[in-house]
Amino acid sequence: MTPGSKTTATTGQSQKLIDLAETWSAHNYHPLPVVLTRGEGVWVYDPEGNRYMDMLSAYSALNHGHRHPRIVQALKDQADRITLTSRAFHNDLFGPLCEKLCRLAAKEMTLLMNSGAEAVETAIKTARKWGYRVKKVPGDKAEIIVCENNFHGRTTTIVGFSSEEQYREDFGPFTPGFRLIPYDDLQALERAITPNTIGFLVEPIQGEAGILMPKDGYLKKAAEICRKNRVLLIADEIQTGFGRTGKLFCCEHDGVVPDLIVVGKALGGGVLPVSAVIGGRDTLGLFRPGDHGSTFGGNTLSCAVAMAALDVLVEERLVDRSAETGAYFMKRLREIRTDRVKEIRGRGLLIGVEIKEEHGTARPYCEKLMELSILAKETHHQVIRFAPPLVMTREEADWALERIAQVLA
Numbered sequence: 439m440t441p442g443s444k445t446t447a448t449t450g451q452s453q454k455l456i457d458l459a460e461t462w463s464a465h466n467y468h469p470l471p472v473v474l475t476r477g478e479g480v481w482v483y484d485p486e487g488n489r490y491m492d493m494l495s496a497y498s499a500l501n502h503g504h505r506h507p508r509i510v511q512a513l514k515d516q517a518d519r520i521t522l523t524s525r526a527f528h529n530d531l532f533g534p535l536c537e538k539l540c541r542l543a544a545k546e547m548t549l550l551m552n553s554g555a556e557a558v559e560t561a562i563k564t565a566r567k568w569g570y571r572v573k574k575v576p577g578d579k580a581e582i583i584v585c586e587n588n589f590h591g592r593t594t595t596i597v598g599f600s601s602e603e604q605y606r607e608d609f610g611p612f613t614p615g616f617r618l619i620p621y622d623d624l625q626a627l628e629r630a631i632t633p634n635t636i637g638f639l640v641e642p643i644q645g646e647a648g649i650l651m652p653k654d655g656y657l658k659k660a661a662e663i664c665r666k667n668r669v670l671l672i673a674d675e676i677q678t679g680f681g682r683t684g685k686l687f688c689c690e691h692d693g694v695v696p697d698l699i700v701v702g703k704a705l706g707g708g709v710l711p712v713s714a715v716i717g718g719r720d721t722l723g724l725f726r727p728g729d730h731g732s733t734f735g736g737n738t739l740s741c742a743v744a745m746a747a748l749d750v751l752v753e754e755r756l757v758d759r760s761a762e763t764g765a766y767f768m769k770r771l772r773e774i775r776t777d778r779v780k781e782i783r784g785r786g787l788l789i790g791v792e793i794k795e796e797h798g799t800a801r802p803y804c805e806k807l808m809e810l811s812i813l814a815k816e817t818h819h820q821v822i823r824f825a826p827p828l829v830m831t832r833e834e835a836d837w838a839l840e841r842i843a844q845v846l847a
């Protein structure tokens with residue numbers, strides 16, 4: 439063991455638990471060899487008592503940090519009242535949460551689901567319904583434009599329009615009606631639009647693809663092109679929403695209000711899966727009873743948790759804190775003297791550090807960070823993603839930066 443490094447997490451209890459997972463679960467992930475048994479704020483702990491800083495935040499689902507006391511309290515209080523009614527009946531939190539989401543997003547209607555992928559599917563169905571009912575596209579001809587390197591989830595329809603071969607391989611046949619264009623390419627968008635185009639589904643920053651940022655003004659111009667051609671702009675803010683990039687929604691950096699906003703992840707406060715499509719009466723107002731649904735969508739426990747998550751976001755100024763801490767973090771990262779880094783990019787607390795190919799992939803850097811008690815995950819081979827909970831303090835940022843500098847040097 440190198441001096442200063444901790445007891446390796448993979449001894450004793452941890453190793454046994456990892457072995458169980460390896461033996462009894464499908465290997466659809468490749469986790470770092472660490473077992474987490476407790477969390478608080480930006481910190482998590484393994485069974486051996488080692489402490490780590492969580493700089494992944496469950497892919498931005500933990501914007502509020504682990505076990506935010508107000509969110510956990512809301513969960514407990516609601517668990518003592520009623521947890522699930524189904525939408526066959528009303529419950530006392532569903533309406534208030536829908537109103538809160540709409541007011542935050544300056545929209546008129548919302549449709550609650552559970553996972554992010556379900557919300558994306560909901561947005562696709564909404565756009566198609568609008569296409570047939572309002573734009574009068576001929577039956578089964580509706581087209582949605584999507585971008586290369588997109589990540590919108592893992593259902594068969596969604597992976598069908600992925601440009602990532604591994605996401606598609608062995609899972610066909612796929613749903614037709616999607617057209618792929620390069621990201622950050624306005625001419626390609628204009629060229630791809632036909633009279634049957636109903637929507638443009640886009641991430642304001644491509645998180646899973648390696649924190650890929652479009653040029654300033656891309657979304658603004660894309661919104662204009664969409665409006666001119668009567669195409670719905672559908673922003674997937676599942677990862678970028680709720681303060682992650684230093685604005686409530688990432689589209690705000692470009693002054694854009696999309697027709698449909700797809701949210702998930704942090705809406706559940708790091709506690710439960712809660713997702714939604716937020717939009718106008720002209721689109722979401724087209725749904726009639728029986729058109730679409732989800733047994734757990736809008737359940738009382740999720741509503742209570744999401745209400746608390748939104749309240750905490752506003753009252754604890756997490757959006758501004760993300761912008762402030764993010765700017766500081768990025769500045770300090772850029773000051774690190776290293777020749778291994780190709781580029782540092784991001785917004786707010788969604789930051790990617792791209793490693794030069796001649797210095798290997800990002801994975802060994804993440805493993806080294808883990809030895810120094812920082813949990814970060816590579817995304818797309820060359821990029822280390824730093825996306826800590828937005829509640830991170832300046833001192834916690836300094837603690838992390840010191841260790842990151844050590845690993846990059």
Ligand SMILES: *Cc1c(COP(=O)(O)O)cnc(C)c1O
Nearest residue numbers: 553554555589590591674676677
């Ligand atoms: C995580 C993510 C999804 C999928 O969300 P799940 O809850 O995993 O289904 C969709 N879009 C983006 C941009 C995401 O980051």
